[in-house]
Amino acid sequence: MNNQPLLSIITPTLGKFSDYWLENLLKIEGSVQFVLVYPPNVKIKAIDDPRVTAIVSPYKGEMPQRFVGLLNAQGKYILALDDDDYVHPQVCSAVEKYFHRFPESWVLRLQKLNIDMKDEVRIKQAWEEIPDVDQLEICKKTPENPYPYNQGNFQGLLEVPIAPLDKNFDWRYLFWPFINRTDNNGYHFENFNNIVWRNDIIQQALPELSQATKVLGAVTWIPSSGFDRLSGLFVQANLFEKDAIIGHWMPKPEQIRYIDKDPALKPPRFHVISDVLLVKHFPKYGYLWNLVFSKLYGVPRTVGKVMKLKLGKTPQK
Template sequence: MKEKVILSIVTPTTGKYSEYWLEQLLKVKGNVEFVLVYYPNIPIRPVDDPRVKILTSPYKGEMMQRFVGLLNASGEYVLALDDDDFVHPDIENLTGEYFKRFPESWILRLKKENIDFKDEERIKKDWGEIPDVAQLDICKKTPENPYPYQQGNYTGLLEIPVVPLDNQFDLRYAVLPFTGRKDNLGYHFENFNNIVWKNELVQKALTDLSQATKVLGAVTWIPSTGFDRLLGLFVQAKFFQKDAIIGHWMPKPEQIRYIDKPPGLKPPRFHVISDALLVKQYPQYGYLWNLVIEKLYGVPRTLAKTVKWKFLEKR
């Protein structure tokens, strides 16, 4: 009988990843699978490794690619990774040891290092040894130590609460949008990528998300939307428990190297469209209304960037 996959690493791609990136990805040890998802009508680069599953989504767009990849992830846990970011080769062992200690957790938030895309020395630096998760102390927010992460008092596993979705809708974000939100501050997170998730929860959320995208009986996938925040918040909304601790944040050294690029090199994303799906599915949560209202004011800027992006593509 084939052993169940522990960790699925899911990556949307156009096949333009570097040989170095693929080489490093395949250095991940343990019982893992790598799911690479292309969009239609682009050349597929073959990979000679039985752990690699190559798929093609039915439509172009990051949202559909990520959805198809995650839907086909067979691992007990899942990690979404872009095709220019790097993950520690011992991530599977860390995942197994963490969830053995905390079987009720939804997530394991990995320590992420943001690295400039031109800093090859830092990108290619040897990985530090991951601390023994079984021996790490629990670090939590207390009245005596309300901000352990900011104060540097963070050498153990930092407790991560669920997003405070039941925050009240605040009309000020609509009337005075540039004052900046405060209800999104804290140790909770909104994104899905670069975090290890319990796949059982993700699969249940994907089923509901596919229904939420139905418009007039047809499933609509809009290419220039973002899937990262959408799915991260969608899972937390589906299984929301007020003030619940849903996992922990790993300490240094980093387990993810996020390759940072200038905004001009990143494709435009109409995040407000995918954010609106959250409100459509979970209108009872004021936190989501605050998010959408704030992001509406960024639409003109995104439109301008889209026009510029298309012009540069033609050139």
């Protein structure tokens, strides 16, 4: 593709993002495309920047908006970002260096810092310089020492393994769903957002992912379910290779600032629905069955939250 951008940053939005967030998004340097995906019947904000592509999804909801954004990503690499989270302005330089050094990697996992939405001082703090990817040593995961570092406490590029989807199903979930999972321990990940992906890997998975969402004939999309974990695990299951190293995790300081909200301010989402889609499409992977059963206990809680919203007792986002 001529003039192909290096990185596409995809953001589903209702158009309620702050001027400060937009100002900082547009400070990102280098070859970047910003894809803002709106639901139908929402006024699109006028943004005077040729790097911005504004799209209206045919359906409202997280899943269709994110999917439409991925379909329209022109960059060699993709980063999914919410419209209240921040990314380092020099991220493109780190991405370019990383994939030049590791062209076969699927992902570059950025270092993420969770910040309370009320902590404006930390949110607006100046970014520290990103470590030079070319100079970073490789922190390896070995069978003898599978978890060689505490969470986030490493100085080099930490190897990221594929999710261990071939784990056996824990039959205890059939009798007691509150058992703590252990198969999700380690440096693999489940979610899609805030991680830089190779676009060719994503485009390869999208047609099959689209088919997987068709559950009841005419019902093509499930707007109330979460696309983040569904897409992250779907891509890994689609090209699963046991114990494969699919990328690396950047060390501190952070390159992503994830704004954490009070759960009461978040809209209810039946994430277990999208988890069931994973099991439906990849029934042979015990890891996915463990995920579904471990999340079932949250369904009554989500139903209760929906009822409270309808009664006007809980403020919406």
